[in-house]
Amino acid sequence: MALLLAAQTVTPPAEPLGEDIVVMARRRAARRLRIVTKADRRTGDIRCVFKRRSGDAALDAGMCAGLLACAPVARTNGQVTACMTPVWKRLIDGEAAPAG
Incomplete structure (x- = not known):
């Protein structure tokens, strides 16, 4: 009987860690990212130049867009750090962008 009761006592399933895993993966990918801006001498247009990509195309595009802004x-x-902090929080941590 005790064995039957022990078998019925089931530990509750752990909360899904999906969101935590995604954030950790994005942080790790972002650490790999090396990006700078360069101005075209003829047109003056500013563009992103990737020294090393993160491996996440959406993250690279978002960071480039933020850097260009x-x-x-x-x-x-x-x-640059002050300007990019909200971009980082939105892309990496999934926080909402500040209003305004």
């Missing part, structure tokens, strides 16, 4: 207003490393 920051390029006109951010000149120093601190300014």
